[in-house]
Amino acid sequence: MKKGDRYKGFCVREVVDVEDCDSTGVYLVHEKTGMEVFHLLNSDEENLFAFAFRTPPGDSSGVAHVLEHSVLCGSQKFPLKDPFIRLVNQSVNTYLNAYTASDHTVFPASSTVKADYFNLMAVYADAVFFPLLRPEIFMQECHRLDFDDNGKVSLQGVVYNEMKGNYSSYESVAGDAIETSVLGGTVYEYDSGGDPLEIPGLTLAKLRAFHKKYYCPANCMVFLYGNISTEEQIDFIEREVILRVASSGKKAVYKTRKNAFIKPRLHAYGPSDEKEKKSTVSCAWRIEDTGLSRSQVAMEILFLGDLLWGNDSAVVSKSMISSGLGEDLAPQTGEHISIEYPVVNFGLRGVDSKNVLKVKKTLYATLLDVCRNGVKREEMDRVRMSFEFSNREIKRFDGPYSLVLLRRCLRGWLYGEKPWETLLFMREYSALVQRMDSDPSYLSKMIHRYFLDNKRCSLVTVTPSAKWSRDRAKKERETAERQLSEMGEKKARSLLKKMHDFQDKPLSAEENDLLPRLSINDLSSTVEKIRTSEDEIEGLTLFSNTEPTNGILYFSMAVPADCLPASDYPYLPSICEWFSQVGWGSLSWDKAVSIVEGTTGGFGAYTRSATVPDFAAKSDCRKDYVGRDWVMFYFKVLEERAQDAFNLFSDCILQTDFSDTVRLRELVVAQYNSISSLVVPHANWYAAYRASCSLNHAGTVNEVWEGLSSYYTARKMNGMDINEVSSVLCSIFKRLFKGGAVLHLTGTKKGISSAKKILPGFIRKIGMKNLKKKRANPESAFRALTEIPSEFCEEGVKGPIDENIVVPGTVGYACRLIPSSPFDTRDCIADLVFAHSVSHNELWKSVRTVGGAYGVYLSTNSDSKVCRFLTYRDPRPFDSLDVLRETAEALVQKDFSEAEVEKAITGCYSDEVFPRTPASKGATAFLWELYGLNNAQKARRLKWLLSIKPGDMHKAALRFEKAVKNPGKGFKTVVVCTKEMILSKSKENTGKIIKFSV
The missing domain is CATH 3.30.830.10 (Metalloenzyme, LuxS/M16 peptidase-like)
Structure with missing residues (x-):
């Protein structure tokens, strides 16, 4: 296409070279409706589209956010209750989501398979332009009156609970207050996501009016990216949107009052x-x-x-x-x-x-x-x-x-x-x-x-302010009680029953096949191989991956943590974060940071522990680097600056001593504040780490390094004398490098060749020796590190819930671990497909659609032989655990159809063939070597995935039901919730209550 061309009613306004994106930009406007299209045309096979609409809010009722959710719950061509999650279940997408920003809403999706890409676009286009916006969906996604087992009324709704979670995070609330202070008189003075105190004021009529006003061609910007021709995409847009819309609508205007108010x-x-x-x-x-x-x-x-x-x-x-x-x-x-x-x-x-x-x-x-x-x-x-x-x-x-x-x-x-x-x-x-x-x-x-x-x-x-939290909770209760008084309990229960009947109504066979999908025959069984070279330099093993990195060299040095005593482990994440930020030799900390970042793309470190799959443990046990706990040091640098980077890195390793106690105190305080602010908004992952900490060595170590235990380590360090902190970190850092190392490079052929010439001098300079065997630390020493200090705990009676972590806020999170099949077996792939299907069907319906939780996940981690159940921003986390048990029992009786299994296989497929960047290919290859994985195993997984049948799913259901009933030792259940959620019956069934203080 060239400037001035006309095609299907669209005029090509401009064709530009967008050099930074290695693309040609084609900008088109539909002359009748005003719809704008911008296509970054290039050779990338991972195509992406996005429908974007200007959606300026006029209040904080969250109308734009609720609409984003609701349009994906049924449309003219796809009048299902949950087409979005069905797409997630049966598409090979590499991205599928939607988001509401402060003044616009975007619906993006991407895929590497052309047919799948247009399937996604078909469902999304119909959803945004022709949604049904049914009353039952409004109650489900926005707000409704609901009743607990004791008849107590409360407000529920997916968006309502999501935003209650958002308003439970101090940092989130602080961020909103700071920005809106200078945005008075603009659309940004409102919360487009919705304030839980205002969401209950939104009505279905207002939602529909908002859609009619803003989700129209004149207000739509279509962003396209990838190698599918512009003409083919315009053909689709014309057929599925332009020829079907009743009105062009009007382009939205962001209104600002004159003399917009700033609060000094x-x-x-x-x-x-x-x-x-x-x-x-x-x-x-x-x-x-x-x-x-x-x-x-x-x-x-x-x-x-x-x-x-x-x-x-x-x-x-x-x-x-x-x-x-x-x-x-x-x-x-x-x-x-x-x-x-x-x-x-x-x-x-x-x-x-x-x-x-x-x-x-x-x-x-x-x-x-x-x-x-x-x-x-x-x-x-x-x-x-x-x-x-x-x-x-x-x-x-x-x-x-x-x-x-x-x-x-x-x-x-x-x-x-x-x-x-x-x-x-x-x-x-x-x-x-x-x-x-x-x-x-x-x-x-x-x-x-x-x-x-x-x-x-x-x-x-x-x-x-604790009072701020209490006042909001009181207002939420008063709103629910007022609405109940105005509506009457009989009508409220009648509407609730109508919504549940709608949710429970089974789909017909025709409805089940409404969404377009690929067949198994459309999916390639070929896996991209990662080619890794192995060398020895100065007695150390060096792995390398030649990739088109655009002139950037990536270097990693895996140093074994397991040569240290277990008591050193809690301090290793702090060493990783701070070793390059405290100065060394004659360099003050600030000058060192500036020089490092002026020479490289940054260097740092992180901890890594994982379970070696059974097959790898048997075949690779002779390799002394397989299955270890590591501290992974790394840097990235432009190839021409590699020598400078290695010089800086070696000086840092040799001379860092954590002696600048003023700087160290700043880092200790910042770390404690940072971890404190992360626990509530990411409570689902902290629950997962706690649930895994008794499962195996990697589960224990990762709880110490990244879980709730790390918060108590940060709290402990914050109370220590800073000279003691300095002494402890310096001692560990010096001893750490005595365990030897394994090296890795990712870069172009030229970059790797140059780095190999530099490495011998680097290795000799830092005195790095051959990899040593791991220290004989008893597992009990690591388990002891996961014990929360007694002053923060209240012991209960051992029951179905092992730990209950009490946090401020208004929503909860649940996690339960369940045994699953071992890695590199056909059964583990069947479990994978089964978990994917159940997560996006039965559990999604029961926990999210009906229960009101923002998220629910069931996923397998087969190297640890575990399946993980998680809920996110859940108003009823204890009930969700009951739902899991009931679901497991019901699935034993289910007859899985061929079509249902194929959909789940397709949904799992993209995770197996996910596109990787050159750098991530190299990083993945290195981790494969360290934990006994390989290309052959990856190929077997894909082969098994494409061959799963209904009979395999039934066997997986039997295994799952048995595992849920009798999980065995080490498979814990953890709930994170507010103190108001802990009813007397849960206290009696909770082994330990952990009181987390923000």
Whole structure:
């Protein structure tokens, strides 16, 4: 296509070379309806589409969020109750989701199979333009009156419970308060996701009106990415949308009142379970009326953010942390550039009330000092390296990289810019560098423009408050009681029964086959092989993977943790996070961080423990590196800077001693605050770690490193004398490297060849020796590390629930482990398909659709021979555990059809053939070597997957039912919930109650 061409009513407005995306951008507008389409056309077989709509909220009822959920619950061509989850169950998608942002809603999906891609687009197009929006779905997804076994009324609903979970997180509430302080008079003063206190005011009539107004062609932007031709996609859009819509509608306008209000000072509150708590204090700036393009503004404030507070060594971060006004940097610090009026926040966490005004005064003084004196050269080098890496490195972020491009594209397209303008990263970056190089005062001008001279600024204090939490809970109860009084119990129960009858009505055979799907014959049985080379350098094993990494070299050094005593294990995550942030030799910590980030794409470390599958344990037991606990050190660097990177890395290993106790105290406090803020919003994973901690060695170790036990380690370190912390970490760090190592490289042929020449000198310099055997630590020593301190526990009577973790908030989370079949067996693949099917059918219906939980998952981890049941933001976690048991009993009687099994196989298929980036291929290959996996095993899994039959599913159901009844030793059940949820009957059945304090 070329500019000016017309095709199926669409006019090609522009065809541009989008060099940063290695794509040709084709921009089309439908002349009659106004629908806009932008296609990044390239050679990528992983195609992605997205329907995006401007959806500015007029209140905090969550109408846009509820609509996002509801349109995916039945449409004209697919009048099912749950087409979305059925797609998840039976598609080979590599991404399938929807999300509501502060002023727009997006429905993206991707697939590597063309037929599957258009199947997904067919269902999504019908959903967004022709939804049924039934009353029962509104009650299910938005809000309804419900009754417990004792007849007590409460408000329920999937979105309602999701947002109750959001309002249970202090950091989330604080972030909303900070941003809205400078966004008064705009659509952003409202919560588009919905405030649980306002969601009950939303009606079905308002929901339908919102859809009619905003989900129309004139207000729709279609983003396309990949190698399917533009013409073929336009053919589809014309057939499935343009020719069927009754009206074009109107393009939405983001209205802003004149003299939009900025609150110079704001004191807000957030959830807490304690009476007294220090506050988060933040300065927020609203960016507008600069006279510059959105792309230029975005680039400049991103650059400033990275330079001024991008890490602890950045000039503003360092100054503010060392001021002693707060404990650490507030997690809300950053730049929000994906809204019409970008907002920049900088704040401190853990601030005393007497220091609130001092925070702003010190911040402005620091910014003024930068304007006068500039920044050090290594800081500028750090930022420039960061920006170059972000442009060159190929990444996936919870989905294909095209998702990142979609969000960048919408950043300007939503607000009137050409869709490709915000994709030209290097053009804007190069222009900024040129402005700064030609005008030495340009940095100062930017700081004045966006911060010092910007009157659209607010100083926000957010304080944790138990009263805030209690008041909201009281208002929620009062709302439910008021609605019941107005409606009457008889009508409320009648409506509830009508919804349940709708949910329980079985689908006909015709309805079951409504959604388009691939057949098993459409799926390739070929697995992409990962080719790994093995060498020996200076007595150490070196694995390498040659991949098209765009000139980036990835180096890993696996050092065995299991040569250390078990008592050292709790401190290893802290060493991983801090070893490169405390300085070494003559380098102060801030200079060391700047030099590392100005030379490399960063280096760091992480811990790793996993179970070796039975077959690998037998065949690879002779290899001394298989099945160990590791500390994985790594760095990434441009190939031409490899020697510099190895030099820095070796100096860091040899000279780091954790002796800067002032810096160390900052890190200890920041770690404790960070982990404290993670437990509630990610409680499902903390429940999973606790449930796994008695299962096997890897389960125990991962609970110590990443589970709730790590919170108590952080709490303990926060109370230790800092000199003791320094001594402990230094001792462990020095002893750690005496265990030897295994090395790995990923890069181009040229990059690996160059690195192999550097490695001998590096190995000799750090004195690394051959890999040593693991230390004979008794398992009881590791298990002891998972015991929660007694002052936080209340012992109960041993029963079906092993542990109950009490947290602040209004929703719960449940996790139960169940035995499953061993890895690399046909039965384990049958269990995989069975769990996938049950998760997206029976459990989805019972726990999410009927029960109101935001999420429910049943998944297998066959190397540990375990199946994991998880619920997320669940109003009835104890009931969900009963549902699991009842479901297991019922499935024994179920006759699985051929079609049902094929759908589940198709849904599992994408996980087996998931596209990997060059870097992730290398990382995967290294882990395969360390834990005894290989290409042959991967091929067997796929072969077995494509051959699963109904009989295999029935046998899996029998195994599952037996395992649920009699799980055996080590398979725990853990519930995370509020103290209000713990009824007397659950207390009697709970072995241990753990009281978590935020």
